[in-house]
C-alpha cells in the first residue's frame with residue numbers, strides 16, 4: 001500500500017538538452033567547462049550514461065517525437081503531424097488511468113504542437129499530453145503591442161520559412177489565466193525580462209509545476225540550435241544557458257513540495273552535431289551527415305530511484321528511455337523498439 005502510494009506521487013521530468021549538442025562541447029573533457037552547473041551540482045547526484053546512440057532521423061521534431069515514443073519515427077520533420085506510435089504520455093495516461101492534467105509538454109516551436117499525442121488508433125485521441133508552446137502563447141498574448149520580445153519569438157533555426165499554422169490540441173490563450181494563473185499583462189511583462197526562448201520555456205514549466213504539478217512533464221530545450229547560424233559563440237552561449245536552466249529546474253524541483261523527494265529527472269540531448277572532420281559536413285553548424293558525432297550523445301538521470309555518482313559506458317539507445325520510464329512507473333511501452341535500461345531499475 002505504501003509502495004503504491006509512493007508510485008502515485010512519483011514525478012518524472014524529461015528535459016531534452018537540445019537542439020543538437022556535441023559531446024566535445026558538453027561532457028567530453030574539453031567541453032566540461034561549458035557546463036559548470038551540471039558538472040559541479042548535478043553529476044555527483046546522477047547516474048550518467050556516456051554512450052547513447054540515436055539511429056533515427058536527425059531532425060529536431062522527428063527525433064524528439066522518437067524520444068517520446070521509444071521508436072524511431074519516420075514522419076516528415078517539417079510537417080505538423082502526430083507521431084505514428086503511442087507516446088509516453090499515452091502509455092502513462094491510459095495504463096495508469098491518469099487525468100489529462102497529469103501530462104504536459106513544453107515545446108519550443110510551432111512544429112512541435114502535435115507531439116503530445118500519436119495517431120495510433122488504440123491510443124491517441126484524448127489520451128495524450130497537453131502541449132504548451134510558450135512562444136506561440138507569447139505571440140498571442142502580445143499581438144498588436146510593441147512588447148520588444150522579438151528575441152523570444154524566433155521559431156526555428158534550421159528552416160526559418162517553416163512555421164506551420166496551428167490546429168488541433170494547442171494551448172489556447174484562455175488557458176494562460178485558467179491553468180497557469182497568469183494575466184496576459186503579467187505574462188508579457190515577465191517575458192520581457194527573459195533572455196531566450198528556453199528561459200521562457202523554463203518559466204512556463206515552473207508555473208505548470210506550481211499550478212498543476214503534473215506527474216509527467218517533458219521540456220524540450222532548443223536555444224542551442226542557433227548553431228545553424230554558423231556562430232560558434234552563440235552555440236556556446238546556448239550550451240551554457242541550457243546548463244544553467246537545467247540546474248535551475250532541479251532547484252525548482254527541490255523547492256516545490258509536490259516534487260521534492262518524489263522526482264526523477266532525465267536530461268539528454270536529442271542528438272549531436274556533425275564532426276569537424278567529416279568532409280560531408282560543416283562541423284558544429286549542422287547535423288546533416290549522420291556521422292558518429294551527430295548520432296552519439298549522453299544521458300543524465302538523477303533523483304528518486306537513481307544511484308548517485310555512477311558512470312555507465314555500455315551503449316544504450318535513445319529509444320530505450322520510454323521503456324525505462326515504463327519499468328519505473330508501471331506502464332508497458334508495448335510498441336517501443338527500445339528496452340528498459342537495466343542500470344535504472
Ligand SMILES: [Zn+2]
Pocket residue numbers: 019020060157158225228287
Ligand atoms: Zn538543428
